[in-house]
Amino acid sequence: MPIYNTYMTSYEENYLDKRPQDLCHMCGRCCRVVTTTRPYEELVKMAETGDEGAYDFLKIFEPYVSLEEARAVDKELVDNVIQRSCIDGNLDKSELTFYKCKYLLDDNKCSIYEARPALCRHCPSTPWAVVPPGCGFEAWLFLKREETKQKIRKSKEDLLELKLLRSKMKKPEDLIKIDAVVNKIYGMIESYKKYGSENW
């Protein structure tokens, strides 16, 4: 994917187990032009101070010297990222660096496939991963995002019913049981907060 994250939660690990890898049609775009959610200088500092994700990333990816050099390789992808990050997301264009992988072969195969780092094996790591336009995972990621949103909406309805039920209960042991379920649901909604669950 063109925007790599260096963090992974247990939800994301579960999601990876279900990802149909055969959807990838090996276009190589996610290896040829990628960017990160953090500026290059910050990644370098993170790698120097022991961040494994940043270290792995910089071990395989080298920066393009300019946006124009990256655009010459994949104009659609670069312009798409600039649109999403700088125009929709208010990020300064000068903070964006694009990278290419040193191990991508001309036929789009990975020359270190068996030894590729976790960030490659986990890509796309969540339904919210930004993939290049036309990526084989696009439609499946969309469906997974919608499924997740429906699950959260249903949980919010359950919360309302549980609150109503709680207001009718008297026994302390019943209240404890309901509170445990309510807290579990709040925890689940919180785990999707970074993807916007508060507004679903």
Ligand code: SF4
């Ligand atoms: S962009 Fe998508 S389809 Fe192309 S190689 Fe990457 S994961 Fe596969």
Ligand code: SF4
């Ligand atoms: S190491 Fe292989 S899979 Fe990972 S970005 Fe490079 S070419 Fe792609």
